[in-house]
């Protein structure tokens with residue numbers, strides 16, 4: 001499919017693993033030039049090596065950047081513009097969830113979750129905002145979670161922070177469209193990726209295979225499609241929303257949960 005982003009520049013935060021890495025891959029396959037970041041330099045280099053092997057002609061750059069640090073985001077933005085030129089699309093994906101019930105959640109985790117979910121989008125947005133506004137196809141696309149609408153007691157702080165992000169993206173969509181920047185998000189259910197691999201490594205039964213463990217989670221949680229999503233599935237939704245293929249869509253929150261949503 002032609003996403004109409006050939007030679008356009010996309011930035012993906014948290015592009016070194018999981019959903020972010022698959023998003024970078026799909027953007028490159030669609031002919032875009034891509035910059036991505038993460039905090040861990042080694043993981044970034046590993047991701048860049050695998051992408052260069054698959055896309056030898058790719059115009060690709062990666063650099064360490066912590067989305068929680070405004071100065072780090074501004075340094076990254078300066079590097080990106082110098083190396084890749086004007087930026088058209090920002091995909092705010094970096095982050096992770098916090099698994100804890102009310103009684104397990106320390107006071108500071110409420111603050112750090114909210115900070116990650118809101119400032120993890122706002123800091124890169126502020127760093128790239130002028131670029132996006134100058135583009136004729138400017139877009140911000142955020143990774144959010146179904147928890148925003150369907151909170152879970154075992155992820156109480158993350159659920160609240162996700163709801164705040166959904167609320168914020170709605171307002172951003174209305175405010176930024178005056179600069180021509182579309183703002184959309186995806187609402188994820190459970191997707192196989194780095195976070196789940198790390199939880200698998202701490203499974204109770206070391207004999208259990210990945211397929212059994214992940215299939216068991218899907219069954220236990222009652223996901224109608226009977227499986228977790230694969231990172232390339234949210235990646236497709238992200239690239240669609242970020243691209244001019246979604247040129248009349250702003251303020252949308254697209255469900256990518258395998259039917260796990262229970263709300264109307």
Ligand code: NDP
Nearest residue numbers: 014016018019038039040066067094095096190191193194
């Ligand atoms: P992964 O752990 O595989 O990837 C997370 C990426 O984000 C890594 O590249 C990581 O690199 C980067 N990252 C994390 N924190 C920061 C930071 N402060 N600054 C810059 N980069 C950062 O996770 P997923 O692919 O599963 O998750 C991607 C997004 O989807 C996350 O926001 C997650 O919360 C969300 N999500 C995922 C779900 C799932 O089931 N997988 C469900 C709901 C939401 P590094 O650690 O080197 O910084």
